[in-house]
Amino acid sequence: MQSPAEKNSDSTGKPLDYLDVLREGMIALNAAGPDGFEGLVAEVLTHACGRSFRLAASGSQGGRDGDDGTVYFEAKRYVGDLKRPAVSDKLLELGVRGVEHIDLFVLAVTCPVSAQHAEFYAKACDDIGIELLLLDWEESSLRQPALAVLLSLATEVARRFFAENLPDKAERIAGALSEMESRVDSRLPAEMLSRLTSPLASFSYARASSEKWFKKIFASVRVARGILHQPVAPFDSNAGNYRARPALANELAVALTSPPDEGFWMLQGCEGAGKTWLLASTWNELAHSPILVFILPDECRDPARLYDLEGFVANKLAMQSEQTIHGDALKRWRRRLKTWETSPQAERARLVVYLDGINQSPDVNWRQWIESLSAYVQSIGGRLIVSARPEVAQRVADTVASPCRQLNVPEWTEQELSEILKSLEIERNQMPPQVFVALRNPRLLGIALEVLDKREINGLEELHPERLLFEYMNKACRDSAVQLEPRKFAQTLQGLAAEFMRRVNAKQTNDLDVYSTDFVAGLSAAADSQFFQPVPWESNHYAIHRNGLSLALGLWIVSELDKEVRNGRDPAEHLERLIEPIEALDFTADAMLAAVMVAFLDAGKDSKVGAVLFCRYCNLQNRPSNEEVALLGLARRRTGLVLDAAQFAIEKGHSPDNGLIGATLSAIRDDSQAWATMHERIATWLTLRSDAVDNIGGIDQAEKKVQVQNRQKEYEERLRNLSQAERTILDEVNGVCISRDVKPYHSLAFLLMRGQSLAPFAQQMVVWSLGTSLLSSFYSLHDEFLQLVQYNTEDWEKTRGAILRESSRLREPEVSEKGKWALWRLLTSTGALLDSAEAKAL
Incomplete structure (x- = not known):
């Protein structure tokens, strides 16, 4: 029996370093084959990375749907000094015969590789679109040999492999592996494993990286807003208003899983109906999800991209995945897309390109984009899905030559909405009927629940249609529903209200609420919102909804009164002049309630404006029947303004304690913050x-x-x-x-x-x-x-x-x-x- 010293010494009895033992063991293996050096590298890689690494010569599954996650690679062993032609010829051969099924070139050598040669090999691999993993044997006091670090990723696998294929030296090698484990810098295996599992290392990892990227987005409203510019997060635990829609999901699943054919799919539905949410949830629930490419409408403004759709799609694939070096990832995806263009359908990956909300960019030539993108995506074995509002979807279907299969995505049914509200312990009869109808829109429901969650209201019963639209106006840009920031959105609505009043004062009676997109800056963007509906008799003309008009008039009234205060004039006198023409139209109360709401919710407005408006509103005839709860919500938020209104009423000779002002203040005394504000004012009044x-x-x-x-x-x-x-x-x-x-x-x-x-x-x-x-x-x-x-x-x-x-x-x-x-x-x-x-x- 040999002693430990004899086991780790050469034929002359000179002690061998543990690295020498490992190197000699690998040299003693056959160069190729599953029982040789190639087999050792394959088994270590498979165990360390948790997915199969297979020699390219053994055949490839390519990128077909049944992809089992295998990574295909080339591995060669060189015993003596490495001559550059030995590697460059191999890389030239790969470039000539094609590398469509090879993502990783493993160059394993038991000798050092100079920095100059290493740089040359890396560039050569990059030129043909594959990743290089150089495992050389450079020994120094600064680092372990890369090949030894690879073995440290799976020492037990290496021990077993040597025991089976090199039994006479297995015991010595096992001892060397144990010593290496204790000596290797722990950072080096982690760094190597990171490279091996990078999306650049294989299509399997790239596909998994893309899927992980989207699932992370679809699980976080905050992340989705930042990247996709909208809160598409059906799997965020805080997205309480999301509900599965099985019938629609089953129909959409056909588009996501069936073989591609000519044409494209169109998801059509009103703004905020949940078209993109449906796609995200359906994609996520599939057992084998296709690769997804998500294109925002603003990314199609440059028509030059139509002339390099391969680059455009490859760039999106590179960006929509876990962090990699973008340039390297782009090259890999370009190579894969080229491969799929010439591969049989069975060897292509399933790919879905989703073009989101084309109605948001009406100046883009969507006919050209959809024709070109649909043809290209089909050529690589994928499918194009587009989403749009119904009127835009119909226009596209009528003008695009490619076949269009339409899937209508409606708002929540009354039963679905009732079930959602019931799950949140909210009763339908707690809110005005008009609000319930509005909340069938998933986006408006999400906004309402967000306002409720932030305790800006105590319950949905405090909402009224104008308040809901006001919140929508302030959040629509954040969610990419409208390409207008809140201030410009409000200015656009004020401009429409001013024009509406001009028409009223001019005794105009026809189409009072219809406007052309050329009328005021911002209307073209605002036309895609909840405020407007296209009219059928003239293109680029939109009618503003009744509730939207009330809010627009409210914004306009507040703006006018704010100007009076800034210039030292009496806002109360001007208010009478403003509302006189509206009174004949029978929605003065709605417009005034909207104005009160705007003044109370916008802390930047002068308090005199809010006080004057609230006081005047309380003296109106025929106020809305559902005003009380809405007013109480505003009063709790800005109790000081109601108290100011009371003082203003007293100064004008009225006694507010017997009217709506007194009743409102009395009703909110149970609110601690409201009472604290009242307490201070009461103390002042008693000392008058x-x-x-x-x-x-x-x-x-x-x-x-x-x-x-x-x-x-x-x-x-x-x-x-x-x-x-x-x-x-x-x-x-x-x-x-x-x-x-x-x-x-x-x-x-x-x-x-x-x-x-x-x-x-x-x-x-x-x-x-x-x-x-x-x-x-x-x-x-x-x-x-x-x-x-x-x-x-x-x-x-x-x-x-x-x-x-x-x-x-x-x-x-x-x-x-x-x-x-x-x-x-x-x-x-x-x-x-x-x-x-x-x-x-x-």
């Missing part, structure tokens, strides 16, 4: 005082004037008689005194305070009581205040304690008579027996 005495008296005007003047003098006298404690009470809250009636502010404050905790307002209630006593009006809110506090069921005990503490300075001896009356009112309001007794004593 007035120096305007009652303007009443006898019939005789002279006598009345004298009485008012006397009241004014009495008021001023009461102010002068205030004690320091009373003045401090007024000064601490920085209360404001104005020369008009403040009771409407106090009345609205009391309305909003009902049913709420009153203790936090104790200081302000003391100030209110003192100010009320000072003015001594015949029409004070004395009784209303007593009812507010006495019937407090939220925090009566805390409120009583807070009032007693805050009013303690009114018990001081020098307090004026009116101060004592203020204290009397406060003590009486609590309803406590002790407080009532103290009040009587005053």
Whole structure:
């Protein structure tokens, strides 16, 4: 039995390095065949990469549909010094006889290869479109030999191979393999494995890389938006509105799996119906998905690409895969496409080219593109699928000579939508009927659910058609539904509204809502949106939908009022002039509600605009029956604007507490953020005082004037008689005194305070009581205040304690008579027996 030293020494007894042992073992193998050096390399590669590596000479399956993932390669062993012609002749031979089934040229040599020769071989392989894996035997202190690194990827496989094919040296080689495992830099095997499994290494890896790239996109809304410019992500867990459509998917699967024939397929459906979603989900669910090429309409604007469709398609294939060096990947795909053009159908890969949303680029010559692309894709064994809106799809079908098979993709049926909403615990009867109809469109449903998810609304019942279109306007460009950024989209709609009003004022009655794409910049792009429908009697003319017109008028009204405020004019007066002509058209309320919505949702608009609009809307006749929930949603979002509207109404002589403004504010008090805003405003209103005495008296005007003047003098006298404690009470809250009636502010404050905790307002209630006593009006809110506090069921005990503490300075001896009356009112309001007794004593 040999000792370990004898096992790893040469014939003279000189110790052998473990690398020498490995090199001698490989040299001792046959050069070719499954039991030789080629077989060793094939088995190590197969085990390391997890897919079959087969010698090219053993035959090829090419790229046919039954591709089992095999990687075909060439491997040659050279024992002595490597002469360049030995390799260059082999590469020349490959170039001459064709390399359509070879993706990887493995050059395995047991000697060093100079950098100059390595560069030459790499360039030669690149010229014929294959990848070079150079496994030489360069030993240095800086790196392990590449061939040794390959063996480290599967040492157990190498041990078994040597045991079976070189049994007399197997034990020595096994020991060398173990030592190599402990010495090899762990980064080197990882780097080599990365190259071996790169899409450049084989068609199988390239195909898998393409499939992985698309599946990653179809599983993430964010990634899909960034790359495909639309949220095509049916397998994103957050895409709650997606539902399978088996009947349509089965029909589309025919296009994706059947052998190619003349012509192309057309997916037709309205904007947002889910045409691309259907393609993505159907493709993903197939057991053997075809290679997919996804073309955006803007990529077809350059007609020069029609003259190199091979390069165009190859470039898309190279880009739509996991990260590789683009130039190298492009060459590989060009070679594969050339091969498929001349190969029998059985040896071609299944390929589908999808041309998405051609209606988005109406200036492209789609007839020429579809004719050319369909013919080319068919020549390489693939199929072209196009998507478009119905009117564009029909135009293409009528003008293209190639046969067109149309598949209609409708919106959700009522039953499908009801099932989707039910799965989200949303009842159909929670929303207006018009909104339910609109949500049958998958894109609008997705937008509605996104707004709901972001808590911009509390429920879908807060939506109304104009609000839904407003959200669509702001998100359509992001999702590539419209090639207009939100600001330009809004400007386009404002321009249409201005033209609509010009027609109305000119007494025009025909086609008020029809516009040519030449009318205003942006309409050509906007015409492809949810706002418009092409008219059948004239090309390039579109009618704006009723809800779209309401939103357009709302945007226009807000823009006009914003201009008035910027230039120091009264927006309320201008608003009356704007809406007067609309009133005759019977949708003033819809346009005004849209304007209120725009002003409330656009934080950049002056608050005066929102206040004026809300106040005027609340005074309209024949408001929409479903307005309440929509208004409440807006009011929760911008409570401050509703409070501003209340103040504006009071300044105009109205009492908002008995109208829609008061009702709206009362209804949203349960919202913590809304109440926090109201709390601050209520505190301010309670500290408002007035120096305007009652303007009443006898019939005789002279006598009345004298009485008012006397009241004014009495008021001023009461102010002068205030004690320091009373003045401090007024000064601490920085209360404001104005020369008009403040009771409407106090009345609205009391309305909003009902049913709420009153203790936090104790200081302000003391100030209110003192100010009320000072003015001594015949029409004070004395009784209303007593009812507010006495019937407090939220925090009566805390409120009583807070009032007693805050009013303690009114018990001081020098307090004026009116101060004592203020204290009397406060003590009486609590309803406590002790407080009532103290009040009587005053």
